[in-house]
Amino acid sequence: MAHCDLLIIGSGPAAWSCALTARQRDLSVTVAAAESATGWLQKAERIDNYPGMPAVSGKELLRVFRQQAEDAGTQVIGSLARQIQPLGDIYMTLCGNDIIESRAVVLAMGAARPKLLPGEEGLIGQGVSWCGTCDGMFYRGKDVAVLSAWHGGVEEGEFLSRLCAKVDYYSMASHDLPENPPFTLHAGKPGELIRQDGKILVKTEASADAYDGVFIFRPAVSPATLLPGLALEGAFIPVDRRMATNLPRVYAAGDCTGQPLQIAKAVGEGNIAAISAAEDLR
Secondary structure, three states, rough: OOOEEEEEEEHHHHHHHHHHHHHOOOOOEEEEEEOOOHHHHHHOOOOOOOOOOOEEOHHHHHHHHHHHHHHHOOOEEEEOOOEEEEEEEEEEEEEOOOEEEEEEEEEOOOOOOOOOOOOHHHEEEEEEEHHHHHHHHHOOEEEEEEEEEEOOOHHHHHHHHHOEEEEEEEEEOOOOOOOOOOOOEEEEOEEEEEEOOEEEEOOOOOOEEEOOEEEEEEOOOOOOHHHOOOOEEEEEEEOOOEEEEOOOEEOOOOOHHOOOOOOOHHHHHHHHHHHHHHHHHH
């Protein structure tokens, strides 16, 4: 288990700005920068309105931001943050298959919001999970489905195959799959989840198959499911002028806080979030 003062979730301008400022205030900082993250900035060929870096590509801008934060002593892990749980005065965050313990958290995941399947949200904890290594043991010897929108689901499917009697793998989006997987590839694309007679039905256009459990993997996690109790206003996280959310020592910065979706705004909010975290942790 890793420990730090401040865990920052995201890999955009707000995250790197926050990390740099937090390090200048002598906080130990870890950034969970999922390798799967592909925001709009990564694809921008030319940016002309960021002061001091004219005609720069988004990819190069992010590279410089990250390098500066790492040079200042920021630790970076290339894993997706899946779930945050408060435990007394600390937060325990599941990143990939690792647990990060932090005294404060900054949410800087950008504005993207994964679209949930019909029926999914209401079945979380009732047969539907987003973590095979966390909940797989509950389904030892049982039948489960893996619904995956990225290659991260393959590893989870392989892990579940060592525990479960049957694992069916559904691809929700195109991604690389092994030639001889230990699970069964299902041809259908899941469209809805229904609880029926103690099982979870995975409905496709052509079939409806029943499982004891369903595991869903995406390259992004909704804020509402990432951190229970976090207040939302539509798709965005409301914050005060200190970038504080409704939860203690949890801050948000960048596009996830709402319009305008601008790099300069994200950098400024990341800076403020770090200052606020440092003040509160003192």
